[in-house]
Amino acid sequence: MKKEKVSLTFPPSKITFPLMTLLVRNFDLEVNILHADIHLNKTGKLIVEVSGEEDSIEKALQFINEQGITYHLFNGTLTWQEEECVHCGACTSVCPSRALSIAGPDFRLTFNKEECLVCGLCIKACPLRLLHLAHRGNETA
Ligand code: SF4
Ligand code: SF4
DSSP states (O other): OEEEEEEEEEEEGGGTOOOOHHHHHHOOOOOOEEEEEEETSOOEEEEEEEOOHHHHHHHHHHHHHHHTOOEEEEEEEEOOOGGGGGOOOOOGGGGGTTOOEEETTTTEEEGGGGGGGOOOOTTOOOOOOOOEEEEOOOOOO
């Protein structure tokens, strides 16, 4: 059994394509939707975690590619230059998993690595560029 976190970009013409159903039914995968930004007639984004046999995941990714849907695998790590952080909270507003949060009586940023989806959405949100992502290159363009 293998798990992959995958970002999916749907072109407007594929926004109603029942991809999740097909991944479950045709490839015997478990699919957990972690983040969704889907609107009719617009480019859509999904971040999902898929679990299943390695071979099935590979076939599913090929299938996704054949449908004209772009995918990107996340398996890297996010790093935070904590010592330079000014705890402005800008990164927390874009974090879909609440891995980044402002907490405590002193309103300081905390980063929970266990909750991080490695989606990279926080990187551009930081005015000081203190968040960085390293990941492998398995993706379609
Ligand atoms: S990469 Fe950044 S925005 Fe994405 S889940 Fe991790 S901390 Fe949150
Ligand atoms: S946006 Fe940057 S400076 Fe602001 S809290 Fe997040 S990491 Fe710190």
